[in-house]
Amino acid sequence: MKRFLSLLLVISINIQGFHSDAQTVNWKKVKILVYTKNGKGYVHDNIPYAAAALQRLGIRYGFKVDTSADPAVMNERNLQQYTLLVFPSTNNDVFDTDEQRVAFRRYMEAGGGFVGLHSVTGTERNWRWFKMMLGGTFSWHAHFQRFTVRIIDPRHPSMQGLAPIWQKEDECYFEKELYPGPKVLMVHDLRTIDTTNAREKQVFLKNKGYYGDFYPAVWEQQFDGGHIWITTLGHDKKDYKDPVYLKHLIGGIRFIASRVKIIDFKKAYATHRDDAIRY
Numbered sequence: 001m002k003r004f005l006s007l008l009l010v011i012s013i014n015i016q017g018f019h020s021d022a023q024t025v026n027w028k029k030v031k032i033l034v035y036t037k038n039g040k041g042y043v044h045d046n047i048p049y050a051a052a053a054l055q056r057l058g059i060r061y062g063f064k065v066d067t068s069a070d071p072a073v074m075n076e077r078n079l080q081q082y083t084l085l086v087f088p089s090t091n092n093d094v095f096d097t098d099e100q101r102v103a104f105r106r107y108m109e110a111g112g113g114f115v116g117l118h119s120v121t122g123t124e125r126n127w128r129w130f131k132m133m134l135g136g137t138f139s140w141h142a143h144f145q146r147f148t149v150r151i152i153d154p155r156h157p158s159m160q161g162l163a164p165i166w167q168k169e170d171e172c173y174f175e176k177e178l179y180p181g182p183k184v185l186m187v188h189d190l191r192t193i194d195t196t197n198a199r200e201k202q203v204f205l206k207n208k209g210y211y212g213d214f215y216p217a218v219w220e221q222q223f224d225g226g227h228i229w230i231t232t233l234g235h236d237k238k239d240y241k242d243p244v245y246l247k248h249l250i251g252g253i254r255f256i257a258s259r260v261k262i263i264d265f266k267k268a269y270a271t272h273r274d275d276a277i278r279y
Contacts, residue, residue, distance in 0.1 A: 030063035039092025050088035053240035074100035084113030106268035108226030136175030158251035174207035186218035
């Protein structure tokens, strides 16, 4: 019995330490790249607002922020300097060449960090490895509306300071080609999505699939050496001046920054974008 209680205590300490470590970041050593390149197709009007918000957060917390829409930044020598990369509402193909894709993949394999916002699951839809990194790829979203999102991991840094139940105007995103690995932190409450339109209800039910009342909205995962945090929230450009959303965003950045220790390309192994993953 004593051994059992001791084991529970160790597990409790380890779990608490996992989250408390993420609260302590030396922001002066953090440098992020906000990558705003979009492929052909729909481009969100929130992207410049997200980039500006991240620059303001950098000033407030003391970390460095670079922004670029030039895929030429995707090379190992340049990526080496960044603690994490942020893709704000990117969509479709955001790299020009497979050499750039390999450089991005090797950065993640080297221990890099990735933060994806809102429509990021619609990025690089034809690249299997990238879709696995995200946890899936975009299938559909309900129309912009007020609905409910619910926290299921209140201890996570990106949930700190948020109400357990958040009434928010946004788009409820769905994914396909789902991969195991992500840990869900917050969910869409599908019971609060407007399905009064018969045609939209049919598409909603198709994309909901075998999920019940809740569908992943925010998640994180360790993948192929890298550290990933995704929030599907953030459609409205006004979000990027909303203190609640910004608290959510800086929490995600803080978490990833705490996970990234060193970018070591000696750990990277891919020479082609589609090399088999070494689990």
